[in-house]
Amino acid sequence: MSSTFVGMPAFPEAARAAVDDPTLRANLRHATHTIRAKRARAVAELADWAGLRAAGRRIKDHTLRHLDRYLEQLEASVTGAGGTVHWAADADEANRIVAGLVKETGESEVVKVKSMATQEIGLNEALEAEGIRAYETDLAELIVQLGKDRPSHILVPAIHRNRGEIRDIFAHEMAAWGRPAPENLTDTPADLAEAARLHLREKFLRAKVGISGANFMVAETGTLVVVESEGNGRMCLTLPETLISVVGIEKIVPTWRDLEVFLQTLPRSATAERMNPYTSTWTGTTDEDGPRAFHLVLLDNGRTDALADRVGRQALRCIRCSACLNVCPVYERAGGHAYGSVYPGPIGAILTPQLRGTASEIDASLPYASSLCGACYEVCPVAIDIPEVLVHLRERVVEGGPAVRRGNKVVLRPARGHAAERAAMRAAAWAFGHPSALRTGQRLASRSRRLHPRALPGPGRAWSGTRDLPAVPAEPFRDWWLRTRGGKDAK
């Protein structure tokens, strides 16, 4: 499987393949149901959860409203603490900056902390093209990288793999990347973790350059924060001589007091932990401790465009906890790869079409990858109304209209492939505006009901391939009402 998402089929087609894969279905069902139940218990422990959720929302909304000011404050704080700040408008610019910084050190390999932003910009591939090898050190990202696979979950990128598959990947692939897996590797969690530990340890001790993202950036002090479970991130953040962090501009919180809210809501929402095992914070550079050079690459890559959208901008509150993925019935059956983006699930379905636009077939199909059941909104720790944004983006797909692309105001044209649907919607709206015509249609349907097939041909198979059609009644309700005066006369 390719490690990029270029040329992805639209969501429904990719999802169909996943639905038909029994191993994948079983892996996903087991994993999402387990974490779903744990999260519910962890959240229920806090009496003030609703208050924390509201506070998280307010802090993020405030920060986004004044993002220009907080970004400049952050730049000043980071610079004052000995770091260097770079601004990247898009993925290409960010990749060029990072590749240039690595080359300046004279190194040809880097160790990486798990990072969504660097996945989003395809940093590993860009570095590879410049002769620089990037080693993923998060256990799940390592599994994905060794398996020449793609991540399928924000927090648990190898959620689609079971232990047996992971054992096979380690046994067959580790040798090509460094220390091979031990002989006779079993699929017990302890053995798999030990194999990864030995393999990664040599990378940590050798690397001179580390690359990370960040969960938060505190504007008042210029402090970056990474929360993780394994400690591998901390290895990358502390051992190398040079640290480069690529972070989306929406990751700012104004103060440490604001950070406190998210350090409560993120672990409980993400891994169902009261507190995550490793919380690393660093502010610029410190003499004789940790990296001697620190570079912060602030990434836009569509975020300012999303910020310009009154409805869509709430997606920028996201703290990447994945609670919406774990609770989503569509994600559970379609799997993460079907979303064609490093951001899968409900949040991906509203984030990707805003960051990348809706021009491609996969991106235009994402807003429809939901039954609008609302489970995602219910669990979101920053109260992103994902169904609201999905419907808003559907409107953008079918109607086009004003949007901002790369900082410029544009008027989008309606996406292709919706002509028949648009005609049907308009026809239905006309009929619903003319009750007498509607009644004639209902009567026709009722009178011809013995001729109705139980299954439909052509596009109708989308319904009747798996579901019988309801039988049309002999008489629509409104005819009964008129005939019996609302049941007052004989039935």
Next chain:
Amino acid sequence: MRVALFLTCVNDALYPETGKAVVKLLTRLGVEVDFPMGQTCCGQAHYNTGYRHEAEPLARRFAEVFGEYEAVVTPSGSCGAMVRELYPRMGERARAEGRGDSLARTLAPVVPRTYELTEFLVDVLGVTDVGAWYPHTVTYHPTCHGLRGLGLGERPHRLLAAVRGLDLVELPGAEECCGFGGTFAVKNAAVSAAMGADKVRNAESTGAEVLCAADNSCLMHIGGTLSRLRAGVRPVHIAEILASTEEDPAL
């Protein structure tokens, strides 16, 4: 109290028995129900598929047709949520688009007066025992827009628990979506069908004869799946159960 039945377009055309059951039930409880003939569709399918502007005239029609009533009762959680949750949002969006307050002002009066059936029974009429008799084993599926949109909570359970002869059994994974989702059912047919099949398996595992819900759109999908999979469970709208009596029993 002048009470109107908003039956919904799907029930009018495909599930008239649900409408008759609501009339029978409310009449039995002493409520005079009217069915304004000008009613058609709330616009939910249009709105949720991205055709908000096409949904606007339907919302205006709704507000005009039902404007004079003190309460509008609908046997559909999703259509109820459309009016209560999304009509105010449509007004807001029109305002944000520089089209003034006209839509918001037109829609505002009907929003708080629109009730889903179980809400109307429990909150407005203040009854949970509606005098029904239904000697069957029933499991209840809380549909998403009723559950998470309107926050119906325990109301349907309380009503069902008070029905004589009814054995209410819990549905595993009850709060998971059945996979209908309006146009989602055909736009993402494979995922929708997989969700429906899982819902059916859970319903079958309860041993219930009847799967009950407060929304026939979801029941159309679940019922179509039940029948295709030849499962021994029947889909029945909650109104038909609550309307059923010993003198005039429902199936």
